[in-house]
Amino acid sequence: MSDADGFPQYRRDIQYSDDSIANTLELCIPRPTTHDPKQVWVVFIHGGAWRDPEIDSSSFRKAQELLLRSPVAESIAGLASINYRLSPYPSHPQSPSNPSDPARNARHPDHINDILAALLHLQETFRFDDRYVLVGHSCGATLALQVAMKRYWGAQYESTFALELNVVPPVAILGVEGVYDLPALVSDHSDQLIYRDFVKNAFGSDEATWAAASPARYVDFEDSWPDGRLVVLAHSLEDELVEFEQPDLQRHLLERQGWSTEPGDRQLRVVDLHGTHDGVWQDGTELARAIETTVQSVQTML
Numbered sequence: 156m157s158d159a160d161g162f163p164q165y166r167r168d169i170q171y172s173d174d175s176i177a178n179t180l181e182l183c184i185p186r187p188t189t190h191d192p193k194q195v196w197v198v199f200i201h202g203g204a205w206r207d208p209e210i211d212s213s214s215f216r217k218a219q220e221l222l223l224r225s226p227v228a229e230s231i232a233g234l235a236s237i238n239y240r241l242s243p244y245p246s247h248p249q250s251p252s253n254p255s256d257p258a259r260n261a262r263h264p265d266h267i268n269d270i271l272a273a274l275l276h277l278q279e280t281f282r283f284d285d286r287y288v289l290v291g292h293s294c295g296a297t298l299a300l301q302v303a304m305k306r307y308w309g310a311q312y313e314s315t316f317a318l319e320l321n322v323v324p325p326v327a328i329l330g331v332e333g334v335y336d337l338p339a340l341v342s343d344h345s346d347q348l349i350y351r352d353f354v355k356n357a358f359g360s361d362e363a364t365w366a367a368a369s370p371a372r373y374v375d376f377e378d379s380w381p382d383g384r385l386v387v388l389a390h391s392l393e394d395e396l397v398e399f400e401q402p403d404l405q406r407h408l409l410e411r412q413g414w415s416t417e418p419g420d421r422q423l424r425v426v427d428l429h430g431t432h433d434g435v436w437q438d439g440t441e442l443a444r445a446i447e448t449t450v451q452s453v454q455t456m457l
């Protein structure tokens with residue numbers, strides 16, 4: 156893949172804000188920039204229930220390598236994977252979180268504000284505007300759709316005014332093994348305490364906040380994401396952690412707001428994947444396949 160010019164170029168540990176050591180991203184530039192308007196960026200948001208220190212931006216690397224060798228490689232101008240502050244995980248067996256660590260004590264809307272800050276950094280550096288596919292795995296899919304829900308979440312940082320003005324939402328969003336409805340996820344797993352635990356750690360104990368942050372309960376995509384053209388919901392029936400009900404709820408909500416599987420301005424696609432919840436990125440083939448089909452669909456819309 157690499158040629159004499161030193162491409163693809165890989166950059167890691169790019170600090171996009173000073174909030175914590177977790178506020179970094181990594182990227183891959185496949186070839187010298189051409190400014191082809193048909194090319195898109197692929198930006199990945201990892202999962203791990205907003206708290207798992209063992210799942211980070213590196214979870215994109217396998218799929219990234221496969222994409223660089225795939226037929227859609229020519230259509231990809233750059234790839235990025237974002238780290239963001241995590242919520243507390245004091246019971247983690249190897250790496251329990253410390254209450255004084257700003258990288259491990261986030262509470263909603265910190266996670267989404269970090270994602271917005273990272274996107275702003277990428278857009279200011281590479282000027283791709285809305286020409287990107289925002290991909291999220293598991294809670295990363297929640298975050299990806301939250302970018303399209305509104306660009307301004309909460310007032311705890313004075314700098315968010317800049318984010319509200321400047322972050323351009325993507326032309327397409329791909330959710331992979333995604334969480335879209337938090338109250339449903341918790342009640343479907345009422346016998347497994349970890350679900351309630353990680354949602355409480357990330358969003359607090361007020362269940363109204365869980366619903367308000369859930370993309371599958373958001374009624375205003377039309378206003379908040381007027382230029383959104385494509386949502387792809389990719390999910391495996393073999394996912395042992397997040398059931399198919401989650402993308403089904405998201406699909407129904409979008410259908411009620413004018414999104415359709417028929418050709419049109421606001422397209423919705425459901426893609427069946429194979430493998431376990433984390434297997435799809437660990438192996439990388441299924442994550443790469445979902446991204447490939449999304450990039451291909453987006454080409455017809457640019």
Ligand SMILES: N[C@@H](CC(=O)c1ccccc1NC=O)C(=O)O
Pocket residue numbers: 202203204205206207292293294295334353396397
């Ligand atoms: N590995 C995670 C669990 C996890 O990622 C997860 C578990 C159930 C449903 C969704 C999950 N992840 C979503 O981002 C943890 O240790 O908390």
